[in-house]
Each structure stands twice: as C-alpha cells, then as structure tokens.
Amino acid sequence: MKQSKAFVSFDLLFAALPVLIMLSYLFTVIAFATEAANTYQDSAELTQKLSSIADYLVKRGAVERQLQGTEFLGTASYRPNVIDEVELGKFQYYQAEELGGWMGIENLEASFEAGEGTCVYRLVVVGEELELRKLYVCGEAA
C-alpha cells in the first residue's frame, strides 16, 4: 500500500508541475502588462500636462504683449507664438517650480534647449526677425 501511495504522489507531482509553470508564466505576463499599462498611462499623462503648459506659454505666458493702462487695471494684447525671452525667463525663474509642484511635475523647464526627462516642443518665433525656434517644455513625473 505504501508503494502505491508514493506512485500516486509522483503522478500528482508531474501533473501539477506543468500547471504551476504555466500559472507562474501567466502571472509574469499579467505583471508585465500591468507595468507597461501604468508606464504608458504615466507617460501619456505627463505628456498631456507638458502640452498644456507649452500651450499656455505660446499663447499667453511667454509671448510678446502690449499693455494699455496699469498692469492690474489695464488691458493687454498678446502675440501668440512670438516669444518674449524676458517673459520666458520670468516664467522659468518665478513660476516653473510652483506650477510644477501644483501639477505633479519635477524639474519643470521651458527653454530653447531640450532639458531632462520627457519633453514636448512647440514651434515659435523670436525677435524682430521672427527667427524660427523650438520651445521645449520638459519635466519628470513627481
């Protein structure tokens, strides 16, 4: 009787082994797919945030403007896509860190050179000659 019990155990072992291997493979695939989906979602979310910031910069935040009246009581007309380097510098110096913290982005940077992390760019012009440049907005997920 002891001998037959051992045979049953071996039979069960060899039957269960492929099942366990396939299960472990399945869990690995699920973990990989979940990680890939999370990475994709984070990347897409970060890209959309950077696109929003870049859109703000080329339409309002860092463009040439003409003010009429005082800064708080007057009106302003903006020239989208015509970058004022002083305004861009002000954004980088005063607003970038606060805005990045608020939106969950680290090392938020807007400049004419590609920075660290994920970057999006917009086409802009600079100066009286309307020189074509790429305005990069870069950052990393917090």
Place this chain on the structure above:
Amino acid sequence: MKTIEAIISLMVLLSFASLTLIQPPQESSELTKYQLAEDVWRIAYLKGCFQQEISGVEDLAPSDPTNDMEEYCLNPLFQEIHEETGLLIDFSDTFEASAGPNRPGEGGVILHKVVVLNGVPTQTTLAVE
C-alpha cells in the same frame, strides 16, 4: 484536473496574444500634432505668407496668388521647419486634397483654413505628419 489544465493552457495561449498587443507609448500624440500644425499656420501668418499685394484695376492678368504664396513664402518656410523638426508639411488650396494622394499617413493631421485669394475666400488644407 484535465479541465483545469485545459483552461490554464488556454489562458497561457491567450496571454501570447495579449503580449503582441502591448505596444510602446507613442512619442507624439495627436494633440501635439494638432498644436504643431496650428503653430505652422500661425508662423506662416506671422511671416506674412498670406498677405497679398492689392492688384490695380489695370492689372488684367495677375499672377496666380497661390503659386506665388507657395513659391516665395510657404515652401521655404516648410523646408526650414522640416529641417528643424522633421515634420512633413503639405499645403493645398483645395478642400479635397485631404482625401487624395496627399492625405497624411497614420499620425498625421489635417487643418482646414480659409484664406482670401484675389479677394475670394478659399478653403485651404494644411497636412502635417
């Protein structure tokens, strides 16, 4: 036991299919492409590509405004943008261009804008990919 094995085998088989469907994130989203296409249009406007000289009454045979606009302003600008960014840009003064051979491939976007040519509002197409 064999039923369980069969079910798990099927799941493993299906997991191969799901693996092939997992793709790396797209580098440039459609939203970004639309924004770049609007940038191209805006810069062409800023550079004066859509400004036309008002022809005199005595000018009975004015040159083709579309050709002039493309030859002297748009094409050099598009070439400069292509060298800077790698974007392929195609301009056409017909609405139907978006359905013809100039239709951009996957990932490309099309903008329709109205431009006044010889005093006539004309639907134009800008394709960026």
